[in-house]
Amino acid sequence: MVAISKPPIELFFSKPSKPTNHNPLSFPTIPLIDLSKSDSKHLLVKACQEFGFFKVVNHGVPMQFINKLESEATKFFSSPLSLKQKAGPPNPFGYGNRRLGQNGDFGWVEYLLLNAKLDSDHKNPPFSVFEENPEDFQCVVNDYVTAVKKMTCEILELLADEMELKPRNVLSKLLMDEQSDSVFRVNYYPPCPELQEPETKGKKLIGFGEHTDPQIISVLRSNNTSGLEISLKDGSWMSVPPDSSSFFINVGDSLQVMTNGRFKSVKHRVVANSSKSRLSMIYFGGPPLSEKIAPLDSLMVGEEASLYKEFTWYEYRKSAFNSRLSDNRLSLFEKIATS
Numbered sequence: 001m002v003a004i005s006k007p008p009i010e011l012f013f014s015k016p017s018k019p020t021n022h023n024p025l026s027f028p029t030i031p032l033i034d035l036s037k038s039d040s041k042h043l044l045v046k047a048c049q050e051f052g053f054f055k056v057v058n059h060g061v062p063m064q065f066i067n068k069l070e071s072e073a074t075k076f077f078s079s080p081l082s083l084k085q086k087a088g089p090p091n092p093f094g095y096g097n098r099r100l101g102q103n104g105d106f107g108w109v110e111y112l113l114l115n116a117k118l119d120s121d122h123k124n125p126p127f128s129v130f131e132e133n134p135e136d137f138q139c140v141v142n143d144y145v146t147a148v149k150k151m152t153c154e155i156l157e158l159l160a161d162e163m164e165l166k167p168r169n170v171l172s173k174l175l176m177d178e179q180s181d182s183v184f185r186v187n188y189y190p191p192c193p194e195l196q197e198p199e200t201k202g203k204k205l206i207g208f209g210e211h212t213d214p215q216i217i218s219v220l221r222s223n224n225t226s227g228l229e230i231s232l233k234d235g236s237w238m239s240v241p242p243d244s245s246s247f248f249i250n251v252g253d254s255l256q257v258m259t260n261g262r263f264k265s266v267k268h269r270v271v272a273n274s275s276k277s278r279l280s281m282i283y284f285g286g287p288p289l290s291e292k293i294a295p296l297d298s299l300m301v302g303e304e305a306s307l308y309k310e311f312t313w314y315e316y317r318k319s320a321f322n323s324r325l326s327d328n329r330l331s332l333f334e335k336i337a338t339s
């Protein structure tokens, strides 16, 4: 038998980052959106402009769907590696371990990348771990994704209302489209006890390296283990306090383009923990492959020019999947400013 050697742990350490030297009085806090409140529209737009990131409470996604998916996913990730590998590799859908994408990125993470299309023509890989009931796992994913997609569309419609975009489903219809290229991902970050050893103490182990998400919008729910960080305007990293009963939402590259740069696609990453595992589930709402990604007409003021060249989601997705995680993927599509 050939033993597969583990990659050295040093591979996953983050490069030293800019020291955070925030004045505690001016330290930013994550925008909080209460979907049951009438002022949420205004706060939503402000959060998308200033951070590209916010937390949502009173979201209406039933806790039983969330808990059921968390328990099935935990069952999957705690199974023997040989069983998990039967659902891999993730090209495009399936189980992945440490390797992220096809271009040499690695992270301290295991994951399932799944098709978020819910019809029977778009089947996910066989989950041998759930031998007796593979259909049940798909049902649990479907219930969760359906409810999260509904909440996401509500948010996109509130954003459209506040920005006076017409029709109000101009964004949400892209996710509702049968051809919507949306993806669902479950990430599992195992604890890393080596981080407690004196020589590694204080170092940050990268679970999922810094990146922006290419789609329109990403909707994340995690257990109560910290790890998610967002990049602030000054280049420092802010740790996002976990909250298992809320959702965290970030603007994707495509929404940055559709708002002609008004909304920011936030750079984020995940650092691993020495003693606790982190489990996160993310719905990435994307448009149909043929959709033209360009600033929305009803948003453009006067002679405002597009900051981006024209492209379809197919073109952007292809280019994104040929890039490294930390690359600035939008830069290839920016128009060179002429004065």
Ligand SMILES: C=C1C[C@]23C[C@@]1(O)CC[C@H]2[C@@]12CC[C@H](O)[C@@](C)(C(=O)O1)[C@H]2[C@@H]3C(=O)O
Pocket: 100, 101, 102, 103, 105, 113, 183, 185, 211, 212, 213, 214, 215, 284, 320, 321, 322, 323, 324, 325
């Ligand atoms: C390194 C990569 C992983 C990724 C495809 C890419 O080449 C660059 C974008 C990455 C990303 C980030 C957000 C999502 O997790 C993801 C599914 C996506 O759409 O773009 C991943 C891709 C992936 O894991 O395959």
Ligand SMILES: O=C(O)CCC(=O)C(=O)O
Pocket: 185, 187, 208, 213, 220, 222, 228, 268, 269, 270, 280, 282
């Ligand atoms: O797992 C997380 O908490 C975030 C992961 C992430 O950013 C991604 O999968 O794109």
Ligand SMILES: [Fe+2]
Pocket: 211, 212, 213, 218, 268
């Ligand atoms: Fe991400």
